Amino acid sequence: MDISLSLHGLMKYSKGPQMFNNKNLQLASYGHLDFYYFQSFLHAFENTSLVNLSGDLLFSKDTAHEPTTTSRLVVYQIVKRYLNLNPGDIFITNDPENGGYTFQKIFFISCLTPNLFLIWNENFNLVNFKIPLSPLLESHKKNSMLWSALIDNQTDSEKFNLFFNSQINHYNSCFNATPFLDFLSEPDFQQIWFTTCKSEYDRQYDLRATGQTDLSLKYFNKLIKSNLIIDERQNQKSITLDFSHTQLAEEQSAASHVIESTLIQEIVKFYNLGVFLSQPILNQIKLIMPPKSLISKAHSKGQYNFEFQSLFKQIIEHLFKKLNNSKKLDPKFILKSEAQINLMEINIQGLLLDDHLKIGDVYQKLTVLKQQMKDNLFICEYKKINDEPMSLNLNYLNTENSMSFRSIKINSQNINSGLYKLNKNDVLSIEWKI
Amino acid sequence: MSDTLLAIYLGESYAELELRAKDSTSTKEPLFKKSFFLPQTSLKAILQQQIKPLIETGVNITSVYVVTKYLDRLKSFRLGGSVVQVLNHDQENNYVFQNSSKLSLAASSLIISIKDHFEASHLSSELERIKKINPEAKKVVISLKNMPIEKLQSIETFFKENMFTVFVNQFPDSMESLRRTLINAGAEGTKEEIVTEIKELAPNAEILFWVNSEFKKTFENIDLFFSADSFLNHTLLLNKKNILIHTDLERWIILKNKYCDVWNSPWGDIHYSHLQTHQLGIHPFSEVFINGSGHLSFSQQPAAIEPGPMLAGRSVKPLVVDAFYQVIAKNKNLNQMFSQLTQTPLCSKIDSQFKVLEKGQIHYEDPLTIDIVQDFIINKLGYDILLFKLKEESFEWTGHLNILFEKLNGHLTEFTWTDEIFKRATNV
Numbered sequence: 103m104d105i106s107l108s109l110h111g112l113m114k115y116s117k118g119p120q121m122f123n124n125k126n127l128q129l130a131s132y133g134h135l136d137f138y139y140f141q142s143f144l145h146a147f148e149n150t151s152l153v154n155l156s157g158d159l160l161f162s163k164d165t166a167h168e169p170t171t172t173s174r175l176v177v178y179q180i181v182k183r184y185l186n187l188n189p190g191d192i193f194i195t196n197d198p199e200n201g202g203y204t205f206q207k208i209f210f211i212s213c214l215t216p217n218l219f220l221i222w223n224e225n226f227n228l229v230n231f232k233i234p235l236s237p238l239l240e241s242h243k244k245n246s247m248l249w250s251a252l253i254d255n256q257t258d259s260e261k262f263n264l265f266f267n268s269q270i271n272h273y274n275s276c277f278n279a280t281p282f283l284d285f286l287s288e289p290d291f292q293q294i295w296f297t298t299c300k301s302e303y304d305r306q307y308d309l310r311a312t313g314q315t316d317l318s319l320k321y322f323n324k325l326i327k328s329n330l331i332i333d334e335r336q337n338q339k340s341i342t343l344d345f346s347h348t349q350l351a352e353e354q355s356a357a358s359h360v361i362e363s364t365l366i367q368e369i370v371k372f373y374n375l376g377v378f379l380s381q382p383i384l385n386q387i388k389l390i391m392p393p394k395s396l397i398s399k400a401h402s403k404g405q406y407n408f409e410f411q412s413l414f415k416q417i418i419e420h421l422f423k424k425l426n427n428s429k430k431l432d433p434k435f436i437l438k439s440e441a442q443i444n445l446m447e448i449n450i451q452g453l454l455l456d457d458h459l460k461i462g463d464v465y466q467k468l469t470v471l472k473q474q475m476k477d478n479l480f481i482c483e484y485k486k487i488n489d490e491p492m493s494l495n496l497n498y499l500n501t502e503n504s505m506s507f508r509s510i511k512i513n514s515q516n517i518n519s520g521l522y523k524l525n526k527n528d529v530l531s532i533e534w535k536i
Numbered sequence: 537m538s539d540t541l542l543a544i545y546l547g548e549s550y551a552e553l554e555l556r557a558k559d560s561t562s563t564k565e566p567l568f569k570k571s572f573f574l575p576q577t578s579l580k581a582i583l584q585q586q587i588k589p590l591i592e593t594g595v596n597i598t599s600v601y602v603v604t605k606y607l608d609r610l611k612s613f614r615l616g617g618s619v620v621q622v623l624n625h626d627q628e629n630n631y632v633f634q635n636s637s638k639l640s641l642a643a644s645s646l647i648i649s650i651k652d653h654f655e656a657s658h659l660s661s662e663l664e665r666i667k668k669i670n671p672e673a674k675k676v677v678i679s680l681k682n683m684p685i686e687k688l689q690s691i692e693t694f695f696k697e698n699m700f701t702v703f704v705n706q707f708p709d710s711m712e713s714l715r716r717t718l719i720n721a722g723a724e725g726t727k728e729e730i731v732t733e734i735k736e737l738a739p740n741a742e743i744l745f746w747v748n749s750e751f752k753k754t755f756e757n758i759d760l761f762f763s764a765d766s767f768l769n770h771t772l773l774l775n776k777k778n779i780l781i782h783t784d785l786e787r788w789i790i791l792k793n794k795y796c797d798v799w800n801s802p803w804g805d806i807h808y809s810h811l812q813t814h815q816l817g818i819h820p821f822s823e824v825f826i827n828g829s830g831h832l833s834f835s836q837q838p839a840a841i842e843p844g845p846m847l848a849g850r851s852v853k854p855l856v857v858d859a860f861y862q863v864i865a866k867n868k869n870l871n872q873m874f875s876q877l878t879q880t881p882l883c884s885k886i887d888s889q890f891k892v893l894e895k896g897q898i899h900y901e902d903p904l905t906i907d908i909v910q911d912f913i914i915n916k917l918g919y920d921i922l923l924f925k926l927k928e929e930s931f932e933w934t935g936h937l938n939i940l941f942e943k944l945n946g947h948l949t950e951f952t953w954t955d956e957i958f959k960r961a962t963n964v
Contacts, residue, residue: 129919132904132912134831138818142920145814279923305829374828458637465709475629475636476644482633536636 129285131294134302137161137377143279143286146272150222153178154292158381160218164367167442167453168408170203171379172362174221177201177209180235187213192239192273197232198404201359205229205403206444210238212273215287220276226265227449228258239270299375300382306373307332307339307386315425317417317435324396325349326413330421341369343418344390345397354519356410357400358391364411365389368418408497409519412440439504443532444495445524454508454534461532467492471529479507483531492524507535539598540567541961542587542738545953546604546730547764549574549786549821549841550873553582554954555590558598567595569954571936573785573873575842575850579730583737597738601961603746603953605764605786606730607723607757609841611802615722616642620666620676620700622691624683624708625651631714631804638804641718642677645669650680650691659694675721679705679714712798712807716758719803723757746770751960758808761801765811768934769793771956777932781816781921784935785857785873788820788917789813790924814924817917820857820937821845824890824909830898832909846886849876854889859909860940861886869936869952918944 132138140161144150151174152160162171180201181193192212196202202209209223233252237245253262276283285291316329326349331342343365369387370379391398397410420435427433443452445464452461459480464470471483486492498510498519510517511531512524524530539558545551555568568590572582591597619642623630628647632640646669648662666673676695680688688704695702703721707713734743744751746767747759768791772780780791791813799808821838834856843850846858857864864870865877876882890906897903904912921944933941934951942948 129915132908134829134833135904135912138916139919142916142923145920145923275923282919282922302829309828458635459633460635460637461633463634463711465711470627470630470709472626473630473633474626475632480633480636 129281131291133294134298134378136291136295136298139282139286141377143276143282146275147222147224149174149224150220151175151178152286153219153221154287154289155217155219157182158292158296159384160286160292160295160380161377162379164363167455168203168207168411169363169367170207170209170223171366172359173201173203173357174209174223176359177235178211178219178221181211185235187211187219188241189213189215189277190239190242191237192270193235194238195233195235196229197234198357198407199400199402200235201357203360203404203407205231205233207404208233208269210269210273212239214277214283217289217292218283218287220273222269222272224265224269226262227444227446227451228256228261228265230446238266239273244270296380296382299378299380302378303373303375303383303386304339306375307334310373311426313425315421317421317424319417319435319437321413321437322354324352324354326397326417328417328421330418330425332425338386340386340388342388342390343421345395346390346392348392348395348397350394351396351399354406354409355396355399355401356404356407358389358398360400360404360407361391361397361410361414362389364415365418368415368422372422405497405521406519408442409499412499413437436503437499437501439499439501439508441496441498441500441510443510444497446493446495447491452532454510454532455536457536459534459536468530472531478536480532480534480536483529485529486524486526489526494522494524494530496520496522507533509533538595540595541958542597542600542741543954543957543961544579544600544602544604544734545764545957546579546602546606547574547784547786548605548608549844550784551579551582552953553587554952554958555587555595555597556958566954569952571869571873571952573844573848575844576848580733580736583733587737591737597741599961600734600738600741600743601746601751601957602730602734602743603763603767603957604730604760607726607760608786610723610726612639614640615803616640616718618646618670618673618675618725619643619718619721620646620648620673620695621718622648622650622676622678622680622695624680625649631711631718634711634715634804639802641715641722641803643670646673650683652682656690656694659691663698674700675703675724676700677703677705677714677717677721679708679717681708710807712805715801715804716756716806716808719801719806720757723760727757727760746957746960758806761799762810765791765813767953767956767960769811770960771934772932774959775932778930779924780932780934781938782935783816783820783917783933783937783941785820785937788816788935788937790816790921792924814920816920818856818913820855822856824854824856824859824893826893826896830896832893832897832904846882846889847874847877849874849882852889854886854893856913857937858886859890859906859913860937863940864937867936867939869950870939914941914943917941 144163148165149170151162154160164171177195181187192210194208194210196205196208198204206225206227206229207223208226212220214220236248253266256262312332314331318327327347329344370376375383416437423433438456441454448467450462450464464484468484469487471485473482496517496519500518512522513529540555541558543554550573552571554566556566621642628649629644646666678691692702703717705714705717731743744753746763747755748766749770768780768782772793782789794812795809796812797809799806799810818834819838823835823839825833827833839855845855847861871877894903894905933945936951938948
């Protein structure tokens with residue numbers, strides 16, 4: 103495709119035949135409006151990144167909860183280092199100890215063009231086993247060995263097929279979007295985009311306070327030390343988050359990329375840079391996480407990822423608030439409970455946050471004894487009445503401050519993060535004030 | 537006295553009306569045909585001021601065919617401010633559990649909680665309490681599980697005797713079903729408003745709404761949220777095309793005759809099979825403004841219908857459609873809606889606003905001018921269409937703003953809702 107970029111980044115289009123076809127499209131850079139290209143291109147994905155051959159992040163998109171920004175970059179780097187990734191290839195993994203998050207979050211690492219790689223992740227709750235890095239698609243052909251072992255062999259093979267086929271369809275819709283695809287792969291276009299992102303970062307950085315602030319806290323007897331430093335030296339406008347001296351990991355821990363993902367999302371949110379998150383911005387962010395600490399050691403099943411992301415999200419929100427407030431109004435840090443529930447076999451999820459609550463409709467699988475909301479206090483009691491296997495996977499940032507008005511119980515006993523088997527006549531009860 | 541048919545497209549922001557003699561519907565001879573920008577008038581005013589004089593000359597309207605998107609106006613509001621809910625004890629506000637950040641569907645203070653053993657006097661005293669809170673409450677949703685049928689019927693009768701419109705949730709265990717029932721109750725007032733205004737004009741006319749591929753007299757109110765989509769899809773199928781692109785004043789979408797089982801409504805998820813549409817390009821009502829970084833931007837949320845675009849003459853904030861004021865001013869259908877656009881002062885005002893936006897950009901030596909903004913908007917729509925792999929021969933392009941995208945689509949055909957309505961009306 104013939105792409106030429108003018109001095110101002112704007113290409114003049116020639117008058118073509120007056121029929122809708124690709125040739126009539128003016129593929130050119132419109133400066134800061136270029137994020138619309140990426141948004142359109144990635145509309146089918148919720149958690150996704152585009153990177154170029156150098157591994158530089160071009161665009162990133164994440165949901166508000168369980169961000170995987172850095173995790174996606176980690177799995178991409180693993181593939182790039184050990185495997186060949188060519189157009190038409192898709193690799194998958196869900197290994198929490200190698201860039202993944204939990205078994206239910208499947209990462210797809212793909213190549214669109216030699217200079218454009220698409221990485222995304224999607225939840226699939228029926229997977230409760232580890233998938234090591236494996237080829238799903240090779241030169242657009244399904245890997246028959248993987249397909250028969252992982253997909254066709256499952257009890258719910260129809261659902262597995264549906265899920266993986268729909269992901270391949272999303273990939274194909276991007277792959278077939280020529281000449282759009284070629285345009286996004288152009289080094290000239292990518293360079294203009296990086297310059298735009300950096301200038302937007304500089305502008306937003308200058309609008310906010312610089313300086314240093316810190317916070318030390320104990321979360322269930324584990325010391326977490328955080329230090330936020332925002333300063334400009336030698337024309338480098340940097341943001342540093344230093345977690346040195348944070349306690350070593352015991353049972354509860356999360357991988358550094360899991361924590362980084364949430365920190366990066368909070369930084370771009372605070373600086374209003376969501377659509378511009380790309381390599382030049384990542385280059386300005388320095389995150390220091392001591393090795394083998396509770397924020398750098400991966401848990402084999404990612405059991406505490408939600409809990410730690412929620413915790414560190416609140417820490418960085420507080421640090422930014424503290425730095426940008428006047429000293430007289432130094433805010434006190436109050437950690438708030440948040441939880442994620444997953445009733446595994448019946449595929450029902452719940453999200454219990456500080457300001458809102460979401461619980462899927464359970465009535466077909468559990469007896470609803472109580473489900474009421476009065477004055478923002480949500481109370482529900484669900485009873486299991488059959489013998490079918492059912493387990494609750496609970497990810498719970500359970501804080502002492504919130505215990506009087508937020509609780510999750512099985513048969514009146516408080517529970518914490520973990521996997522619980524629900525037996526016949528067990529009652530799951532939740533009280534949550536927002 | 538001559539018998540006529542009235543076709544109405546009642547959108548969120550504009551309306552099209554056409555009156556034809558009953559025996560000439562196929563010859564397309566309108567007795568009246570006009571488009572209106574709604575914030576400047578109302579359906580009632582149009583009917584009374586434009587159509588009623590014709591009735592006084594001996595025109596008799598026998599049937600009124602309505603395609604609507606008017607209920608979309610409700611989408612940014614809490615519903616059910618005057619809807620009473622009768623629920624089991626311990627189930628108060630249970631519908632909010634699915635997503636508490638969604639808009640409310642009913643007022644908590646208007647809940648009547650029923651225990652397994654309740655006295656008839658409980659209903660009377662509760663109704664008395666509710667009447668003190670909201671004397672206008674005239675609709676009730678009954679959603680009771682494990683209740684004997686006789687008791688359920690007695691509750692229903694009680695409210696009917698007290699002049700309530702009753703909506704019964706047939707599946708009280710299901711919160712999706714409860715939300716659907718509450719939406720039906722919450723939208724009742726708006727539907728009644730449309731019906732009443734038509735009846736005031738033509739008391740004996742039959743009123744049919746386009747719902748699920750045909751004009752119908754009876755339907756659920758929730759169906760009206762998808763009346764226009766379903767109508768466009770019918771156009772797609774009639775013309776034997778695979779894809780329909782629709783670009784009118786209020787939305788730019790692509791539609792593929794694909795249905796989705798769950799409606800992610802502003803009030804929560806509802807199990808309701810409906811056509812899937814995808815937004816294309818920038819929203820026509822997105823505001824064009826200079827953001828905090830000094831760049832020209834488009835607002836993520838479209839501007840409110842009132843005062844609408846500058847084209848309508850009352851707003852001072854330019855929207856995406858305003859960037860095309862010159863093309864719109866030359867189009868007969870569109871300048872009917874925006875009559876002030878034919879006058880030079882409004883055109884100058886819009887032009888000046890875009891000049892201000894040009895000069896306000898931080899890189900003034902290299903600004904996005906109105907021409908570049910137009911190019912971007914057209915191309916953005918083109919990129920989005922491209923991602924759907926549109927084949928030239930398989931698409932239908934409807935909506936009166938298709939004229940803006942001539943560059944992308946050479947063979948433009950004129951589209952009016954009422955022409956299309958009459959094509960279906962003759963088959964009723």
